[in-house]
Amino acid sequence: MRTNYLFTSESVSEGHPDKVSDQISDAIVDLMLAKDPESRVACETMTTTQRVVLSGEIRCKPMYDREREDWKFNHYWAPGARDEIESAVRRTVKEIGYEQSGFHWETLTFENHLHGQSAEIAQGVDAGIEGSNKDEGAGDQGIMFGFACDETPDLMPATLDYSHKILERLAADRKSGKAPFLEPDAKSQLSLRYENGKPVECTAIVVSTQHGKGYHEGDKEAELKNYVKGVVREILPEGWVTDATDWHINPTGAFEIGGPDGDAGLTGRKIIVDTYGGAAPHGGGAFSGKDPTKVDRSAAYITRYLAKNIVAAGLAKRCTIQLSYAIGVSKPLSLYVDTHGTAADGVTDERLEKAIRAMDKLGGLTPRGIRMHLGLNKPIYRESAAYGHFGRQADGDRFPWERTDLVDDLKAAVG
Missing domain, CATH: 3.30.300.10 (GMP Synthetase; Chain A, domain 3)
Known part of the structure; x- marks a missing residue:
């Protein structure tokens, strides 16, 4: 090295067009999770001159008319649901500070093209469907990376x-x-x-x-x-x-x-800004607009949590962790730890992998285990959508993946 x-x-900044889109998408995630912690959300936002457009899939029981089973195809929203979504969008733009002729929270044109979650995706993710005993599966396949280093007090690059x-x-x-x-x-x-x-x-x-x-x-x-x-x-x-x-x-x-007004914005176009600034690998999946059943988000958070605790424990000066998943499968397909030759005396990457696998409190690193350990089924995401998801201060429900409460367990496991 x-x-x-x-x-x-x-x-x-939060006013960059892509970040405006990220914050709007996460405001919708928060809105849905506040109403139903088991909501499913995949919300994409496009912003341009005086216009915000939402698209994607959701499942949030309080937000649609349950008397109409075909709601997901015909947009049978519950009374007031559309207004709540639009209010969340305009409030987000206002809080960012846009009151300009080319983009103004009060006068912009808003389009809502959200619809119901695909039943075929849902069947791979939901636990206990059709009377089965299967654990909840990952919302998609993919690889996720977490990273930490001792360059700053925040353990970030x-x-x-x-x-x-x-x-x-x-x-x-x-x-x-x-x-x-x-x-x-x-x-x-x-x-x-x-x-x-x-x-x-x-x-x-x-x-x-x-x-x-x-x-x-x-x-x-x-x-x-x-x-x-x-x-x-x-x-x-x-x-x-x-x-x-x-x-x-x-x-x-x-x-x-x-x-x-100067440049169109889209959700998920600032994934390196969101993570480690190019100092670590990236699995390719964006975070914003996704509920925590999506491992693009939750597994990236748990890998950061693990890497940060390893560095905070003094077990390494630099640490990269990878997890991989298959859609509909609960347990990760692989776990990889790399301390880049910076591990403390007597600590090896293999021992760290073994210690992580053996920690019951992590729930086997399944999607549900991750969410339960970190408490991710809460409306905590809008704030994460600007100035990075990592290197923030954990406080109550805020940024739980930044906690360093695994330090003692890790020291004991590899000591």
């Missing part, structure tokens, strides 16, 4: 962790009024120099932020750029920004037209 190198990751934090600060200052010249759409990109495997210097920083009228020239441009530089210096560890750091702030010039 190389120890001296440059590495780069990017992040996008530093390039991504700080890229997120820069944009979170810009959003907080925009909403508080501290930086009223900012608009919701923004991107960041951080290049760091590593020595002996540790980040030591920021070699380049890119920040592009949507702004109010005229903040691309003269004194207004200088105000915006000085503000962004100040935020970056506050966020990054002391000494990382040097005279040699290469700055690119709004390098294309004016950025007044942004968000879905």
Whole structure:
């Protein structure tokens, strides 16, 4: 493994058009789970100039007319259900901050093309169908990866962790009024120099932020750029920004037209931003818009949880974990642990795999076992849909996959 190198990751703000779509999709997941914890949701969102379009499949008993068994083909929604969905969409856009002529929460055109879940998919996922005793199966086939490293207190790659934090600060200052010249759409990109495997210097920083009228020239441009530089210096560890750091702030010039008005957005197009910024493999499946029976989401969360606890326990400095599943099959087909040669003395990847398999509290890493252990059947997903699903602070029901409550079990298992 190389120890001296440059590495780069990017992040996008909550106002980026793809992230607007992700947050809307997860707002629908939360709405359904709040009404029925066993809801099934696969919600895709498209955003463009003054328009939001939903499509996909759901199953949520309180939301449709149960007297009409053909509801899934003819959209027989329960009274008020369509209005609740539309309200959730408009509320999400409003909270992000879009009140622009090209994308405004109150005046945008909304289309709802959600319909019922396929019975053929349901039969592979549901437990106990037709009187059987089979466990609930995975919602799809696929591979999922989790990762953790000791580069930051959040046990995340530093390039991504700080890229997120820069944009979170810009959003907080925009909403508080501290930086009223900012608009919701923004991107960041951080290049760091590593020595002996540790980040030591920021070699380049890119920040592009949507702004109010005229903040691309003269004194207004200088105000915006000085503000962004100040935020970056506050966020990054002391000494990382040097005279040699290469700055690119709004390098294309004016950025007044942004968000879905400037570029169409789709759910699931920022999967590297959502995970590890390219520092770890990705199985290919997006998270947002999916209920936790979908292993694209739940298995990615449990692998992050396991990798983070391994690093937090001091058993390795860097850890990648993979799980794989087949649709309708409950138990994972494979479990893989790689500590990249950073494991503590006496710890091997094989011993870690064995320890994980032997932990009854993980429920065999089945879809239901994962959901039960992490408590995923709750409306907790909208907040995860911007600034990364990982490296966040676990608090009550929020971000349970970021807990480090498996440390003692892991130490005991491999000690």
